[in-house]
Amino acid sequence: MSKTKKIPNFKTEAEEREFWEIHDSSDYIDWKNAQSVSMSNLKPSTKTISLRLPEGLLESIKIEANKLDMPYQSLIKVWLADDVKHSRNA
Known part of the structure; x- marks a missing residue:
């Protein structure tokens, strides 16, 4: 068993962040005894971006999204994720 130091008590999250x-x-932690944890209900962080598309392309995307009864931004995300996944597996 390895000798680890005691993790101090922090008054604020900022104080803890500075410490780490x-x-x-x-x-402070014996990582040999760590266990993997799945947090499947967490949503990934998102970041807003600006993307310029030709008006005709955007209208086509909106039509396709409407056929699938989903917001066009969501459809774009699905298409991008599928394409990246496919590209990585190729």
């Missing part, structure tokens, strides 16, 4: 920015977690 300058300390190595392996001094």
Whole structure:
């Protein structure tokens, strides 16, 4: 069993963040005993981007989204994710 240091009690999240920015977690946690955890209900973080599309293309996307009864932004995300997944498996 490895000797680990005691993790201090933090008053704020900012205080904890500052602590971990300058300390190595392996001094405080025995990672050999760590277990994998699945957090399947977490939604991935999103970032807003600006994307310029030709008007005709955007209208075509909106028509396709309407056929599928989904927002056109969601359809674009699905298409992009599928294409990236396909590209990585090729």
